């Protein structure tokens with residue numbers, strides 16, 4: 762993720778950091794809607810593209826907060842389920 766997030770920062774952070782967080786979240790929600798539509802009736806290629814776009818907006822929002830998503834992910838899920846700490850989850 763670190764490599765993907767820094768790649769997205771190189772492309773968009775200058776532009777995306779000028780937008781409010783609420784606006785960037787709006788774009789994330791719009792991409793999430795496109796992902797849902799693709800999952801329902803899109804081609805395999807469209808589904809892959811919408812997953813990538815949705816992830817890119819999530820990374821942008823994290824970057825604007827100074828959060829490294831890979832670090833955040835491993836901090837939360839390193840030992841397994843975030844609630845029971847088991848892998849696989851036993852909740």
Ligand SMILES: [Zn+2]
Pocket residue numbers: 842843844845846847850851852
């Ligand atoms: Zn669990």
